[in-house]
Structures are given as structure tokens and as C-alpha cells.
Amino acid sequence: MTAAQGNLWTLTAGPLPDTAPLDGDLHVDLAVIGGGFTGLSAALHAAEAGLSVVAIEAEQVGFGGSGRNVGLVNAGLWLPPGEVARIMGAEAGARLNMALSGGPSLVFDLIEKHQIRCEAVRQGTLHCAHSPKGFAELETRCAQLQGIGAPVSLIGAEEARRRTGSAQVHGALFDPRAGTIQPRAYAVGLARAAMAAGARIVQGARAAGVVYRDDLWQMHVGGHRVTADALIEGTNAYGSARDRYTKMFFFQMATDPLPPALLADILPGGEGCWDTALVMTSFRRDAAGRVIIGSVGSLDHAGSGLHRAWARRKMEALYPQLKGVALAHEWYGTIATTGDHLPRVLRLGPRGYAVFGYSGRGIGTGTLFGRALAGAVVSGREDGLPVTPDDSYSEGFTAAKAAYYETGALAAHGAEMLRGL
Template sequence: MRDHDQSLWRITCREDAKSCSLSDGLTVDLAVIGGGFTGCSAALTASKAGASVCVLEAEQIGFGGSGRNVGLVNAGLWLPPAEICKHLGDADGERLISLLAAAPDEVFGLIEQHNIRCDPVRSGSLHCAHSPAGLRDLQTRHAQLVAKDAPVQLLSASEAAQRTGSAAFHGALFDPRAGTIQPLSYVRGLARAAVEAGARIVEHCPVVSMHHEDGVWTLKTGQGIVRAKALIQATNAYHRGLPDTATNYVPVYYFQFSTAPLPETLRSRILPGGEGGWDTGLIMTSFRLDAEGRLIIGAMGNLAQAGHSFHAGWIKRKLAELFPELVEQPLIEGWHGRIAMTSDHIPKITRIGPNALSAHGYSGRGIGPGTVFGGLMAESLLQDNPALLPVPAVDEHRESWTGLRQAFFETGAALTHFVKARF
């Protein structure tokens, strides 16, 4: 079976972090488990503040969802503002809305500051209405976002067609704050910047046990022991072992395929402004171009399971439906990643022990929130100030029927793609 870890992003990545081996007896101010957006942002923030930091990654930096991401740098969450405040309350909701509204500024600011070679394009995003009902949803979102002073625009069907190069949409919500990046290059660039600031990155180093005693965390790995005053667990949907600190979420898979670089005649008509896009469908479709002009299209589904052929067949049909000019373009690379979904679609921070925090549940919005959450978690622990956290920490977060809900999402996606690929 094909290795679906071998994404386009791994092939085109231009960043790397200098990994080191772990010498026994290392003691640091902050240990970070997991080398994705959250962990690398935390490491960079803490190192720049003068703290000693060690990142322990079971595979390679960006191996998990961060390196398999679509690469859309969006402001906010999937939820409209009113729903965020409904779940968090007005004060905490407004704080999170404000922080994540500025998340693209944070991401693109770090890219510029540290010269991260991740093909950044800040041309905005297009949330496209796949149906009249989808357009009504965008109208509601537009009204709520404008009320929060977000500079968003509601586009007509003809305007959406001009921006996307597709006549399939009933309108679109344009957000100029957003953009696209090569996500694996971005996360590895964060790690490289953290190393330059003094952090240690140790790859292929899963943590096998950990305990807290006398104000110090002791983390045992196959390479040695790390002792730390504070701890961040940033494993999200790729948590391994350590059952006592396992996060609770619904695993949802998302796959992508890419074309070869398109000829200039097509690039000038398809997403000519460089925006990234996705639609309002329940089984969502995303689409964007990369720096070489490949069209990358994705949707919910696991390419490593039985539904692989349904997903692959459907994506070809969907590509032709959205962009008829690409009907003859072969789809080359195919890969998938795992998303940690929460019932309310709001990320969670849990206390996993003294001076120890874990974050998970970005529900498909990993780049901006992961960057913001990682940095603020590091600041909160180093300054012993919980008020700095983007959301209040909880002692435990539980989701019900996670296995059944995972099966529901995957079966629903496979059946939808099976039916639509054939008719």
C-alpha cells in the first residue's frame, strides 16, 4: 500500500531544524512533547524569552497534522463569533476571538522575522457557498464578523467566479487577513528559529514515561532522561502512549491530492489572485495553488482504509466539477492527516499536572490557533500566570462516543464520495 505519509509538502519542503541527540541528565526550564505548530511555537517563544527548552518529537518535526495541513492561514475558528461566546461566555469568548483574529498577523510576522522559507502568500481566503443554504450561512457569518470589525466582504456568485475561476459557487466570503503557506516548511522553520534561539530539538525520541516530584518533571525516553520545571504536551491528534495524559477528541481524517504544476494559461484563470478556498459543504472541499502552480484539492477521508478508491474517484470528479478546464489534469500526490475534533469545535487546554499543560482540538484550524496557543502557553508557564492563556485551562476534557463518531464521519465521507463518484 502507498505510504500516505509522503506528502507533497515533504517533497517540496525547504526548511529543516538541526536535531541533536539527547544526553542523559539534561535539565531545562521547559520541556515540550510534540514538534508541530503548537510545540514549535512554544519552544520559540520560551527560547526567545531566555528559557532553556527541549522539544521531544517521536518522529520528525511536522510529522503529524502540522506537516499534512492544507496550508490555509485563517483568522478565527470554524465557528462564527456568536457560537464562540455561547460556549465560552462573553469575556473568554471575546478574548479568544480577538487573539485569533490577529493570528495571521502572528504567523506572517514570524515568517518575516525569522526568514522562514514557506512560500507565504497573503492574498486572503474564500469561503465559498456550495448551495443557497451555504450562502445563507455565509451571510450570517458575514454579519457577525463585521460586528467584530473584521474586514470581510460578501461576494456575489459572479464575483466568486472571478476570484476562483469556478462557476460552481453561489457566492463567497472573502477574508483579506488570511493567506497560504507551505505548512511543513513553516513548522520546520519555527523549529529552526527555536534552535537558533537556543532550544534543543530531539527527533525520533518518544517519551515513554513521566512523573512529577519535588517541583520537577522527569521524562524518560529511549535516548535518555529530561528533567524540566515546566511541561507542555503538544501531541494533539498524534498522541502516543502515556495514557494518563491522553487527550480526548474525535479523530477525523482529511486527505489531499495535487496536480502537476499547471500551465500559465490555466494559472491565470484559476485562483488568479492567489487566495486559498474551501466550501460550505458538510463534507467540505478545500482548494488552493502552491508556489509552483499545482492545484491542491482535499476533503474528509482516510486514504489508508477501504474507502480509498471512493475518495480518489470522487476527488477527480470534484476537480472536474469545480474546474472543468482541469479535467485532463492527472492527480499525482495523495496524502492524509488526522484532525482532533471537539464537539464544540473550540480548542482545549488541560492541566496534566503541576506546571504542565496540554492543548488539543483545533478541529481543522491548526496553523493560526496552534501558533497562538503554543506561544501563550509557554508565556503562561514561564510567568506562572494562567490569565495569559487563550482559553481557561481545565482539569479534564471528555468527549462521548468518540469511536462511533469517528466511524460516522469516515463512513459518511466514504459513502458520499462513493455515490458522487458514480452518479
């Protein structure tokens, strides 16, 4: 395997939207920084509401976490709803939990409305118990989700093994609201939809020197001056404000398309999966019949060979019929996680917002927060936001915590292999 085989999503997303660099100074109602799920959703919904919009992406649309995502369209956060309410308080927690429960419907409705070709499969997800203890944790999570009206259900070990095709699972929590997509293709589709609604997208240019002055947001983009009445920053883990969140890395590896006979018992219902392990494993299929496995960790350092070895062993443990099948693609991305694993909206100034901290739940959450921030800019009201904005926010020791996460993932993967997985 070589790095040239790279990110599967980049290779299969289709052509990028045809955009042009700025050819002069520009004034708009709304400037959006970041061409991922959040920024593109904000640009789309603001343009549909009649605002003039420019979305500025330093690389290409979907370059960051949006194009490196697992592609699971989940409802809610990594935290169970009871923990969200405990941290935020009952009223604020209920507001966020209720908003995010609609994330998958928003995503799949946008895909249908704009005919986005992104391998969308809404067959639900399976949160798989990696052990009997993991199943007990799922029982608690299920009760909390059902308590807020989520249509989830627990399935026992025998049924979970039939639906995943793996003897390694000990039951699962099924969420029919959820599904899978090709995440970079979804980002590209959002960009095309935003452009069709009248938004302008600039790729390959960084917004520099962003400041609020003389009642306008001002910045320099590609040698030109851009001014805007409002600003939304949606760069999340790929922004420059390193003290807002801790970076966590997540890698994925994928096979080449497999023959039907080999795939017959592997996730025959098309669900996407992740497990209850502290250092979680994700596994799914794509439309072409590739098996994709992922976990916490980076692939850019000398010790990352351990992650690669673990991935091959883990895939074969889940699906012994894949023994000897090569993992032909590999990539990793960066997740922004806050200390309490809750997303934040930060007021940057008058009609200026930044949002970050999805903690690995970027598709539904980013799409939803992007729409909500566009609504706040259009209406001048913040009561439609899923969380109350902060006037300031920072975290300490973020580099040390990032190193801790990576070291912990290496240790967990090493320990799993020593135990024979």
C-alpha cells in the first residue's frame, strides 16, 4: 500500500465545482470561511434566503474533515442525551438533543432536493457492542434515546451478528434515522447547490487578516479586499484558532471493490457501524463493494505502522473471509473535540460567528449548524441556534491532550493485537 492510493473519497467524489478566483474587490451580505459541511450549508441556506454570499475555501471544497469523514449520518452527538442534559442543564440539553435528532433528515432531504449524487443509503446505523459490557452501555444509551422520543431499538447478539456478518459483535443499537453517504461527494453537491442558489465560492484562497472595522467584516482573499455585513467561520478543526479545541485524528483504510460472493454476508442490509470500545472502530461498505475500516489515530508519524497493522488484523477478525485481502486506500482526518465533547458557537463580533467542536459527528451536526447560523444572520435573532453562543471560549493544553489521544490510540491498538483482537 502506498500513500498515492490515498483518500478513497477524493478519488471517487467526481469533479470539483467549476469556480473562479476573485478578479477584484468584493462586498457581500455574508462571507463564509470554510468549504466543508458547515460553511457550504450556511452558504446554501443564506443564498436561498436572498443574501449575497461568498464562501472562501483555502484548498478545495470538502478538503478538510468533511472529505475525510467516515460517512455515517448520525442523529445526535457522541455523548448520550442524558449526559448532554447533565452538562448543559435540562432545558439547554433538550434544545440541543431535539435539534440534532433532525440532522439526518435534513441531510437526506437536501440530497433529494438537490439531487446530490453521494451514494446515499438510509438503512440506519448499528452501534455495535464490542463486549458484553459494551452491550450494557448500549442499554443505558437506548433508554435515554427512547426517553427523548428517538425511534431506536436494541438488538441481541444473534441478530446483530446476522446483520453485520461478524461474530465479533455482542448486540447493537439500531437507529433507523441514520445512514451512510460518500462524504466528499456530499460536500461537492452542497457546493453546487449553493452556487445554483446564487452563492459565489472561491477555492484555493485563504481569508487573511479578518477583522471587524467600520461596521463591516474585512479580509484579504487572493490579493483582493472582501467586505461583508456578516461572517460565519466554519473551518472547525482546520482553522487557525488552536486554543478552541483539541485535535483528535481518525484514520480509515479501504479494500478495492470485492466480488459479490465475498461480500454476501458483510453488512447485507447496508448499515454503517461503529463500536463501543473506548478507542472505537468504524466499519462500513461503499456503493462499489469496498469494505472500509477506521479508528482513532494519525498516519503521519513513525509509529503509525501500528495503526496500519491493527487495521488489517481487525478487518480479518471482524470478517475472516477477508484474510489476505489488501487494504488499498488509506487516509486520515482531524476532529475538533472540546473538553466536554459539546459543540460551541462563538460570537466573533457583530453578526459574526464561529462554530466548532463536533467531536466526530460532523455530517448532520455541521449541516444543521450551518443552516441555523445562516438563519441567525438573516433574521438577526439567535434563538433559533441549537446552542447559546459564547462571547469567548478557549481551552488549555490542547497540544498535550492531542498527544495523549494519539498515544492512547497506539497503546489500545497494540494491546488489542497482543490479545489477538
